[in-house]
Amino acid sequence: MEYAGNLFVVAAPSGAGKSSLVKALLELDARLAVSVSHTTRAPRGQEQHGREYWFVDNPTFDAMVARGDFYEWAQVHGNRYGTSRQAIEARLQAGEDVVLEIDFQGALQIKQLFAQAVLIFILPPSWEELRQRLQRRGEDSPEVIEQRMANARVEVAQARQFDYIVVNALFETALFDLKTIVHAQRLKYLAQRRSRPAVFGALQLN
Protein backbone atom coordinates (compact mmCIF):
# COMPACT_ATOMS: atom_id res chain seq x y z
CA MET A 1 0.00 0.00 0.00
CA GLU A 2 1.27 3.48 -0.88
CA TYR A 3 0.49 6.52 1.26
CA ALA A 4 1.71 10.11 1.33
CA GLY A 5 2.83 10.13 4.99
CA ASN A 6 5.92 8.45 6.44
CA LEU A 7 5.37 5.40 8.61
CA PHE A 8 7.92 4.66 11.38
CA VAL A 9 7.75 1.40 13.33
CA VAL A 10 9.66 1.14 16.62
CA ALA A 11 10.15 -2.23 18.33
CA ALA A 12 12.29 -3.32 21.28
CA PRO A 13 12.48 -5.89 24.03
CA SER A 14 10.48 -4.76 27.07
CA GLY A 15 12.57 -2.42 29.22
CA ALA A 16 14.94 -1.23 26.46
CA GLY A 17 13.47 2.27 26.68
CA LYS A 18 11.13 2.33 23.68
CA SER A 19 8.20 4.11 25.36
CA SER A 20 10.43 6.76 26.97
CA LEU A 21 12.27 7.41 23.69
CA VAL A 22 9.11 7.61 21.56
CA LYS A 23 7.47 9.92 24.11
CA ALA A 24 10.48 12.27 24.02
CA LEU A 25 10.58 12.13 20.22
CA LEU A 26 6.89 13.11 19.99
CA GLU A 27 7.46 16.05 22.32
CA LEU A 28 10.23 17.33 20.04
CA ASP A 29 8.43 16.78 16.76
CA ALA A 30 4.89 18.11 16.31
CA ARG A 31 4.63 16.46 12.90
CA LEU A 32 4.72 12.96 14.40
CA ALA A 33 1.73 11.21 15.98
CA VAL A 34 1.70 7.83 17.66
CA SER A 35 -0.91 5.23 16.74
CA VAL A 36 -3.12 4.01 19.61
CA SER A 37 -3.34 0.20 19.54
CA HIS A 38 -6.08 -2.10 20.79
CA THR A 39 -5.17 -4.59 23.52
CA THR A 40 -6.80 -7.30 25.61
CA ARG A 41 -4.51 -6.59 28.59
CA ALA A 42 -5.90 -4.76 31.61
CA PRO A 43 -5.04 -1.06 32.06
CA ARG A 44 -2.17 -0.29 34.50
CA GLY A 45 -2.06 2.62 37.01
CA GLN A 46 -2.56 5.89 35.18
CA GLU A 47 -3.38 4.43 31.79
CA GLN A 48 -6.49 5.76 30.04
CA HIS A 49 -8.79 4.15 27.48
CA GLY A 50 -8.00 5.75 24.13
CA ARG A 51 -4.73 7.35 25.28
CA GLU A 52 -2.17 4.55 25.88
CA TYR A 53 -4.42 1.86 24.38
CA TRP A 54 -7.98 1.03 23.47
CA PHE A 55 -8.62 -1.61 26.16
CA VAL A 56 -11.04 -4.26 24.88
CA ASP A 57 -12.18 -7.72 26.01
CA ASN A 58 -11.40 -10.95 24.13
CA PRO A 59 -14.76 -11.21 22.26
CA THR A 60 -14.40 -7.62 21.01
CA PHE A 61 -10.85 -8.32 19.84
CA ASP A 62 -12.02 -11.56 18.13
CA ALA A 63 -14.76 -9.64 16.32
CA MET A 64 -12.28 -7.03 15.11
CA VAL A 65 -9.94 -9.76 13.82
CA ALA A 66 -12.87 -11.46 12.02
CA ARG A 67 -13.95 -8.17 10.40
CA GLY A 68 -10.41 -7.52 9.17
CA ASP A 69 -10.14 -4.31 11.21
CA PHE A 70 -6.40 -4.80 11.93
CA TYR A 71 -3.41 -4.17 9.70
CA GLU A 72 -1.54 -6.44 12.08
CA TRP A 73 -1.99 -8.06 15.46
CA ALA A 74 0.12 -10.34 17.65
CA GLN A 75 0.21 -12.14 20.96
CA VAL A 76 2.82 -10.54 23.26
CA HIS A 77 3.57 -11.60 26.86
CA GLY A 78 0.21 -13.44 27.01
CA ASN A 79 -2.05 -10.66 25.68
CA ARG A 80 -3.15 -9.64 22.20
CA TYR A 81 -2.30 -6.28 20.65
CA GLY A 82 -3.26 -4.86 17.26
CA THR A 83 -2.98 -1.82 15.00
CA SER A 84 -6.38 -0.96 13.57
CA ARG A 85 -6.80 0.51 10.11
CA GLN A 86 -8.67 3.35 11.76
CA ALA A 87 -5.66 4.20 13.95
CA ILE A 88 -3.39 5.19 11.05
CA GLU A 89 -5.13 5.25 7.66
CA ALA A 90 -6.56 8.79 7.72
CA ARG A 91 -3.31 10.37 8.91
CA LEU A 92 -1.18 8.61 6.34
CA GLN A 93 -3.58 9.47 3.52
CA ALA A 94 -3.44 13.11 4.63
CA GLY A 95 0.35 12.99 4.23
CA GLU A 96 1.08 13.03 7.97
CA ASP A 97 3.77 10.94 9.69
CA VAL A 98 2.85 8.14 12.08
CA VAL A 99 4.84 6.13 14.63
CA LEU A 100 3.85 2.59 15.58
CA GLU A 101 5.20 1.36 18.91
CA ILE A 102 4.67 -2.37 18.47
CA ASP A 103 6.44 -5.70 18.88
CA PHE A 104 8.73 -7.29 16.27
CA GLN A 105 6.04 -9.67 14.92
CA GLY A 106 3.75 -6.71 14.19
CA ALA A 107 6.63 -4.71 12.72
CA LEU A 108 7.44 -7.46 10.22
CA GLN A 109 3.75 -7.76 9.26
CA ILE A 110 3.60 -3.99 8.65
CA LYS A 111 6.68 -4.17 6.39
CA GLN A 112 4.84 -6.72 4.24
CA LEU A 113 1.90 -4.32 3.83
CA PHE A 114 3.84 -1.04 3.62
CA ALA A 115 7.14 -1.59 1.87
CA GLN A 116 8.13 2.04 2.54
CA ALA A 117 7.70 1.70 6.33
CA VAL A 118 10.90 2.45 8.28
CA LEU A 119 11.62 -0.25 10.86
CA ILE A 120 13.67 0.77 13.91
CA PHE A 121 14.79 -1.64 16.63
CA ILE A 122 15.89 -0.30 20.03
CA LEU A 123 18.51 -2.41 21.82
CA PRO A 124 19.68 -2.13 25.42
CA PRO A 125 23.49 -1.85 25.77
CA SER A 126 23.70 -5.17 27.70
CA TRP A 127 21.55 -7.92 29.21
CA GLU A 128 22.48 -6.76 32.69
CA GLU A 129 21.38 -3.18 31.98
CA LEU A 130 18.09 -4.49 30.52
CA ARG A 131 17.37 -6.43 33.74
CA GLN A 132 18.24 -3.37 35.84
CA ARG A 133 15.89 -1.13 33.83
CA LEU A 134 13.03 -3.60 34.24
CA GLN A 135 13.73 -3.74 37.98
CA ARG A 136 14.07 0.05 38.35
CA ARG A 137 10.81 0.66 36.46
CA GLY A 138 9.13 -1.22 39.30
CA GLU A 139 6.10 -2.36 37.26
CA ASP A 140 6.74 -6.11 37.14
CA SER A 141 7.24 -8.97 39.61
CA PRO A 142 10.57 -10.92 39.57
CA GLU A 143 8.85 -13.79 37.68
CA VAL A 144 7.49 -11.43 35.02
CA ILE A 145 10.94 -9.82 34.71
CA GLU A 146 12.56 -13.22 34.12
CA GLN A 147 9.88 -14.03 31.51
CA ARG A 148 10.57 -10.72 29.75
CA MET A 149 14.33 -11.39 29.87
CA ALA A 150 13.75 -14.78 28.23
CA ASN A 151 11.45 -13.23 25.58
CA ALA A 152 14.08 -10.54 24.98
CA ARG A 153 16.53 -13.17 23.67
CA VAL A 154 14.00 -14.18 21.01
CA GLU A 155 13.16 -10.56 20.16
CA VAL A 156 16.77 -9.36 19.88
CA ALA A 157 17.46 -12.18 17.41
CA GLN A 158 15.05 -10.43 15.00
CA ALA A 159 16.89 -7.09 15.03
CA ARG A 160 18.80 -7.81 11.81
CA GLN A 161 15.52 -7.75 9.85
CA PHE A 162 15.03 -4.06 10.70
CA ASP A 163 16.20 -1.01 8.73
CA TYR A 164 17.90 0.63 11.72
CA ILE A 165 19.18 -0.49 15.11
CA VAL A 166 19.53 2.13 17.85
CA VAL A 167 21.44 1.16 20.99
CA ASN A 168 19.88 3.00 23.93
CA ALA A 169 22.89 3.39 26.21
CA LEU A 170 22.83 7.16 26.82
CA PHE A 171 19.22 8.36 26.48
CA GLU A 172 20.02 11.70 24.79
CA THR A 173 22.27 10.02 22.23
CA ALA A 174 19.62 7.46 21.33
CA LEU A 175 17.02 10.23 21.04
CA PHE A 176 19.32 12.14 18.70
CA ASP A 177 19.76 8.99 16.59
CA LEU A 178 15.98 8.57 16.34
CA LYS A 179 15.58 12.22 15.29
CA THR A 180 18.23 11.68 12.63
CA ILE A 181 16.41 8.65 11.22
CA VAL A 182 13.11 10.57 11.01
CA HIS A 183 14.89 13.52 9.38
CA ALA A 184 16.71 11.29 6.88
CA GLN A 185 13.46 9.60 5.88
CA ARG A 186 11.72 12.94 5.29
CA LEU A 187 14.65 14.12 3.14
CA LYS A 188 14.59 10.92 1.13
CA TYR A 189 10.85 11.19 0.62
CA LEU A 190 11.08 14.82 -0.51
CA ALA A 191 14.00 14.09 -2.84
CA GLN A 192 11.97 11.35 -4.51
CA ARG A 193 9.11 13.75 -5.24
CA ARG A 194 11.35 16.69 -6.27
CA SER A 195 8.59 18.62 -8.08
CA ARG A 196 9.21 21.53 -5.70
CA PRO A 197 12.07 22.40 -3.35
CA ALA A 198 12.15 21.02 0.17
CA VAL A 199 12.01 23.95 2.60
CA PHE A 200 13.79 23.75 5.96
CA GLY A 201 13.04 26.40 8.57
CA ALA A 202 10.21 28.91 8.84
CA LEU A 203 10.08 31.05 5.69
CA GLN A 204 9.07 34.71 6.23
CA LEU A 205 9.82 36.22 2.82
CA ASN A 206 6.23 37.16 1.99
Ligand SMILES: Nc1nc2c(ncn2[C@@H]2O[C@H](COP(=O)(O)OP(=O)(O)O)[C@@H](O)[C@H]2O)c(=O)[nH]1
Ligand atom coordinates in the same frame (compact mmCIF):
# COMPACT_ATOMS: atom_id res chain seq x y z
N1 LIG B 1 2.08 -6.37 17.33
C1 LIG B 1 1.73 -5.38 18.15
N2 LIG B 1 2.41 -5.19 19.30
C2 LIG B 1 2.04 -4.17 20.09
C3 LIG B 1 0.96 -3.31 19.76
N3 LIG B 1 0.83 -2.38 20.76
C4 LIG B 1 1.78 -2.66 21.66
N4 LIG B 1 2.51 -3.74 21.29
C5 LIG B 1 3.66 -4.35 21.97
O1 LIG B 1 3.24 -5.18 23.03
C6 LIG B 1 4.29 -5.25 24.00
C7 LIG B 1 3.74 -5.08 25.39
O2 LIG B 1 3.36 -3.75 25.58
P1 LIG B 1 2.88 -3.20 26.97
O3 LIG B 1 1.80 -4.10 27.50
O4 LIG B 1 2.52 -1.75 26.83
O5 LIG B 1 4.09 -3.39 27.97
P2 LIG B 1 5.63 -2.97 27.92
O6 LIG B 1 6.33 -4.10 27.24
O7 LIG B 1 5.97 -2.87 29.34
O8 LIG B 1 5.76 -1.67 27.17
C8 LIG B 1 5.32 -4.19 23.60
O9 LIG B 1 6.38 -4.84 22.90
C9 LIG B 1 4.54 -3.31 22.66
O10 LIG B 1 5.37 -2.67 21.74
C10 LIG B 1 0.27 -3.52 18.52
O11 LIG B 1 -0.66 -2.83 18.14
N5 LIG B 1 0.71 -4.57 17.78
Ligand SMILES: Nc1ncnc2c1ncn2[C@@H]1O[C@H](COP(=O)(O)OP(=O)(O)O)[C@@H](O)[C@H]1O
Ligand atom coordinates in the same frame (compact mmCIF):
# COMPACT_ATOMS: atom_id res chain seq x y z
N1 LIG C 1 19.11 5.35 28.22
C1 LIG C 1 18.58 4.99 29.39
N2 LIG C 1 19.36 4.89 30.49
C2 LIG C 1 18.83 4.53 31.70
N3 LIG C 1 17.53 4.24 31.91
C3 LIG C 1 16.70 4.30 30.85
C4 LIG C 1 17.18 4.68 29.54
N4 LIG C 1 16.13 4.66 28.70
C5 LIG C 1 15.05 4.30 29.43
N5 LIG C 1 15.38 4.09 30.73
C6 LIG C 1 14.52 3.64 31.84
O1 LIG C 1 14.34 2.24 31.68
C7 LIG C 1 13.00 1.85 32.07
C8 LIG C 1 12.31 1.15 30.90
O2 LIG C 1 12.00 2.12 29.90
P1 LIG C 1 10.62 2.09 29.09
O3 LIG C 1 10.61 3.30 28.23
O4 LIG C 1 9.47 1.88 30.02
O5 LIG C 1 10.88 0.75 28.22
P2 LIG C 1 10.00 -0.05 27.15
O6 LIG C 1 8.91 0.86 26.65
O7 LIG C 1 10.98 -0.41 26.08
O8 LIG C 1 9.47 -1.26 27.87
C9 LIG C 1 12.29 3.12 32.51
O9 LIG C 1 12.36 3.22 33.92
C10 LIG C 1 13.11 4.23 31.85
O10 LIG C 1 13.04 5.44 32.57
